[in-house]
Amino acid sequence: MKEQKILMMIPDIAPEEMIFLRSALQAIKEENAEEFLFLYKGKRKGTQEVMLMTLIGFLGIAGIQRFMLKQIGMGILYLLTFGFCYVGTIVDLINHKRLTSDYNEQMALETMQLMQIYRA
16 A cells, blocks of 8 residues: 555654544545645654653753643743753653654644645
């Protein structure tokens, strides 16, 4: 299937994300699958990117990863409290894969809604 080839071209894709995307692609017409994956690929974040931004938090600029994941309130809170005195930054470093996965799922759902609005 053509979608599988496109899915394999997404860098740093986790098995859970691939399963989620395959189920999402079943709800999309075959001719729209490539467009969906193109839009989604532009919105998604890689686990390495999130981990790198979290590590930058130890240099005194805590919360960049939260801004990157569109969690503006938490980003401001991290910035003002030095990542909850670095405890929050350590927790984010441990949970960076889950944070990335949650964000990517949200972006997939947002992309599906965008395509439905666009088609209507």
